[in-house]
Amino acid sequence: MSNNTSVVKNAVCTFCGCVCDDMELTVDLDEKRITKAKNACVLGRAWFYEHKIENYPVALIDGKEASLEEAVDEAARILVNAKFPAIYGLSDTTCEAQKEAVAIADYINGNIDTTTSVCHGPTGMAFQGVGESTASLGEIKNRADFVMYWGGNPAEAHPRHFQRYAVSPKGLHIPNGKEDRTIVMVDVRTTQSASVADIFLKVKPGRDFELLWALRALVKGAALDSSVEETTGIPLDTMKDLVERMKSCQFGVIFFGMGLTMTRGRHFNAGALLALATDLNDYTHFVALPTRGHGNVTGADNVVSWQTGYPFGISFNRGYPRFNPGEFTTADVLARGEIDALCVIASDPGSNFSKKAIEHLRAIPVITLDPKPTVTSQLARVAFTTATYGINVRGTVYRMDNVPLTTRPAFESPFPSDQDVLSAIKERVCELRGLKHASNRMTRQTAKVAV
Amino acid sequence: MKLRLHTTPEVPLEAEVISPDALQGLSESEAALLPIYHGNRKVGLGEFFEISGRVDESEGVVEVEGDLSRVKLIGHSMSAGRLVIHGSVGAHLGASMKGGEIHVSGDAADWVGREMSGGRIVIQGNAGHMVGSAVRGSSAGVQGGEIIIHGNALNEVGNGMRRGLIAVGGNTHDFTGVNMLAGTIVVLGRLGMRPGAGMVRGSIVAMERTECLPTFTYNSTIQPDFIRFYLFHLRKLGMSIKDEFINGQYERWSGDSLELNKGEILMYAG
Numbered sequence: 001m002s003n004n005t006s007v008v009k010n011a012v013c014t015f016c017g018c019v020c021d022d023m024e025l026t027v028d029l030d031e032k033r034i035t036k037a038k039n040a041c042v043l044g045r046a047w048f049y050e051h052k053i054e055n056y057p058v059a060l061i062d063g064k065e066a067s068l069e070e071a072v073d074e075a076a077r078i079l080v081n082a083k084f085p086a087i088y089g090l091s092d093t094t095c096e097a098q099k100e101a102v103a104i105a106d107y108i109n110g111n112i113d114t115t116t117s118v119c120h121g122p123t124g125m126a127f128q129g130v131g132e133s134t135a136s137l138g139e140i141k142n143r144a145d146f147v148m149y150w151g152g153n154p155a156e157a158h159p160r161h162f163q164r165y166a167v168s169p170k171g172l173h174i175p176n177g178k179e180d181r182t183i184v185m186v187d188v189r190t191t192q193s194a195s196v197a198d199i200f201l202k203v204k205p206g207r208d209f210e211l212l213w214a215l216r217a218l219v220k221g222a223a224l225d226s227s228v229e230e231t232t233g234i235p236l237d238t239m240k241d242l243v244e245r246m247k248s249c250q251f252g253v254i255f256f257g258m259g260l261t262m263t264r265g266r267h268f269n270a271g272a273l274l275a276l277a278t279d280l281n282d283y284t285h286f287v288a289l290p291t292r293g294h295g296n297v298t299g300a301d302n303v304v305s306w307q308t309g310y311p312f313g314i315s316f317n318r319g320y321p322r323f324n325p326g327e328f329t330t331a332d333v334l335a336r337g338e339i340d341a342l343c344v345i346a347s348d349p350g351s352n353f354s355k356k357a358i359e360h361l362r363a364i365p366v367i368t369l370d371p372k373p374t375v376t377s378q379l380a381r382v383a384f385t386t387a388t389y390g391i392n393v394r395g396t397v398y399r400m401d402n403v404p405l406t407t408r409p410a411f412e413s414p415f416p417s418d419q420d421v422l423s424a425i426k427e428r429v430c431e432l433r434g435l436k437h438a439s440n441r442m443t444r445q446t447a448k449v450a451v
Numbered sequence: 452m453k454l455r456l457h458t459t460p461e462v463p464l465e466a467e468v469i470s471p472d473a474l475q476g477l478s479e480s481e482a483a484l485l486p487i488y489h490g491n492r493k494v495g496l497g498e499f500f501e502i503s504g505r506v507d508e509s510e511g512v513v514e515v516e517g518d519l520s521r522v523k524l525i526g527h528s529m530s531a532g533r534l535v536i537h538g539s540v541g542a543h544l545g546a547s548m549k550g551g552e553i554h555v556s557g558d559a560a561d562w563v564g565r566e567m568s569g570g571r572i573v574i575q576g577n578a579g580h581m582v583g584s585a586v587r588g589s590s591a592g593v594q595g596g597e598i599i600i601h602g603n604a605l606n607e608v609g610n611g612m613r614r615g616l617i618a619v620g621g622n623t624h625d626f627t628g629v630n631m632l633a634g635t636i637v638v639l640g641r642l643g644m645r646p647g648a649g650m651v652r653g654s655i656v657a658m659e660r661t662e663c664l665p666t667f668t669y670n671s672t673i674q675p676d677f678i679r680f681y682l683f684h685l686r687k688l689g690m691s692i693k694d695e696f697i698n699g700q701y702e703r704w705s706g707d708s709l710e711l712n713k714g715e716i717l718m719y720a721g
Contacts, residue, residue, distance in 0.1 A: 082490075083461060083462045083489060083490030083491055083492055084462035084463070084490035084491065085491075108491070109491035110491065125587060128587060128588040129587075129588070129590075209645060209648075210645075210664065210665060213648070213664055213665060213666055213709065214665050214666075216666075216709055217665065217666050217708060217709060220709060222666060222708035222709050222712070223666065223668050223708040223712065224665050224666060224708070225663075225665045225666070225667065225668055227665060228665035231662070231665065264625070264644070265625070265626075265644075265645070268626060268629065268645070268648065316491075317465075317488060317490060317491040318465075318488060318491075323587065323588075324586075324587060325587065326561065326580065327542060327561070327562075338462055338463055338521075339462070340461060340462055340490070
């Protein structure tokens with residue numbers, strides 16, 4: 001370790017959706033690496049300590065080293081020539097880069113989709129159908145005396161969620177921390193998280209919807225068949241006790257994860273949970289929040305929503321946005337062999353999509369933007385190496401409760417940011433298509449205002 | 452008029468102009484110029500289809516041939532005439548249809564007759580998800596008309612259905628009649644999980660017993676006249692209906708108690 005170090009206070013960890021903004025990073029400026037990450041959890045420490053600037057080429061075309069300009073040109077040509085191009089990923093990059101990606105999708109009349117479609121996409125669909133009663137994590141910390149986790153394992157997936165936001169912290173109206181809260185965990189198996197729970201409900205696999213429906217019936221005083229005990233594996237008395245606790249709390253919250261949204265019933269499971277939170281508002285204040293995985297997947301939902309009106313699974317093929325999960329979501333258009341080009345930003349579908357989808361991925365030109373080589377980047381026609389957001393790139397990220405935070409980079413990277421590359425691709429796309437690009441339009445509008 | 456797919460599209464086509472309404476009165480060359488979308492490219496119908504004849508004024512028949520599994524939106528907003536498809540067809544067949552009849556000899560993809568308000572769609576083979584459903588974000592699905600699937604259908608048949616009839620000769624997957632407002636769904640085979648979740652009114656009839664949600668309660672075993680009428684009607688339309696279904700008893704379960712509890716699931720009980 002050299003003596004040339006610096007300390008970045010209140011740095012933001014962008015590893016998971018908790019987006020903790022109280023990191024204190026000690027940086028070795030000569031070696032360009034982080035030597036200490038105070039306050040970071042086990043996942044955050046790995047995220048910071050394992051980050052090194054590697055000697056990768058800035059861009060590859062067909063596996064051969066290329067200049068940034070050549071790669072930008074090739075990427076733009078692929079996207080402009082495609083009849084059904086798609087842009088995917090975006091959950092591990094800044095909002096500024098996400099904005100550029102939406103603009104490209106618009107200019108190339110392609111699809112825009114994010115990793116939301118394979119995690120909390122069903123939640124996005126349920127928001128449309130049921131609505132959302134929500135709160136910030138700060139409000140929850142200060143007020144929530146009933147905290148429920150459904151289908152998630154924060155102890156391993158969001159290690160600081162308990163300690164920083166919802167279980168143990170002392171809040172304005174929760175002076176004794178965990179003692180003042182009732183913690184309930186619902187899952188199909190006993191995870192590491194279960195040990196913090198005052199009440200653990202082990203629901204039969206694939207029966208979350210029935211349990212939620214039964215709880216709703218108890219809250220609303222509606223008829224309920226006693227077969228529900230056998231179906232869900234939870235005694236009726238336990239459900240009744242739980243509902244009484246929910247109705248009599250001061251401020252209740254349900255956090256839910258992919259154990260709910262990605263099991264049989266998907267958007268209806270998420271919808272049932274959101275509806276339960278809504279029903280409980282007849283008795284007390286109750287909110288529900290998805291526990292989001294990637295550092296800025298919430299930002300992706302926000303940016304794509306404010307720019308297109310929809311959160312994911314969008315097609316611009318007719319020049320205006322159309323939303324239809326299943327029809328326009330990337331995993332589906334790949335599996336059906338429909339798209340003819342794909343641009344992947346900060347994601348690796350080549351390693352986690354279905355076999356059919358990956359087969360098609362291998363058959364079409366792919367563009368990747370990623371700080372490290374991935375399975376997808378190794379299949380790509382054009383692969384860019386970009387700087388890591390949060391650690392090397394300043395920008396905006398959204399915490400899982402939709403609170404935007406600005407990252408404080410630890411040191412500079414020799415690689416361009418996703419935003420730089422996407423912006424260059426956008427400009428080249430506009431040139432190739434003979435369009436006036438966004439920045440020109442902005443200049444014209446500004447000029448008008450000035451006159 | 453006859454249309455034959457002469458070139459397989461590289462990416463899906465969106466061809467709502469393939470409907471008697473849009474093709475009526477057009478010559479072959481005029482029809483060839485009607486716009487369709489090949490991915491993000493607007494091209495003429497003639498680039499993919501060989502067109503022959505004209506749509507006759509009395510019957511308004513349009514026949515389509517070829518592998519249409521990548522052609523979406525056929526018969527969109529159709530209001531009259533007859534569309535005969537020899538083969539299988541892509542998504543959104545007969546979406547927002549108002550009248551007339553569509554007949555498909557093969558299978559159909561997702562979203563058959565979504566938000567239709569009149570007319571009849573007959574699929575000889577299987578259908579995908581969302582038959583007669585509401586589009587995402589909308590609360591009302593089919594407002595009228597009939598959808599007859601001789602084979603099986605997947606999830607969310609009749610999601611948000613408000614009026615009309617959907618009949619499935621085989622089985623359906625999960626959430627049949629979810630959020631149904633009214634109308635009738637008849638399934639000659641088995642319903643998937645969670646039929647009628649969130650239904651307000653309406654009837655779901657099935658010939659095999661399925662587990663109901665805990666918010667449905669058993670009322671009685673009855674022989675409702677309306678089932679006989681519906682089954683005779685479906686038999687006339689070419690569905691194979693056993694006599695015992697027409698003369699049989701049905702268990703009536705009412706729900707969803709989270710809503711008005713005025714919906715019903717009727718399951719054949721012998």
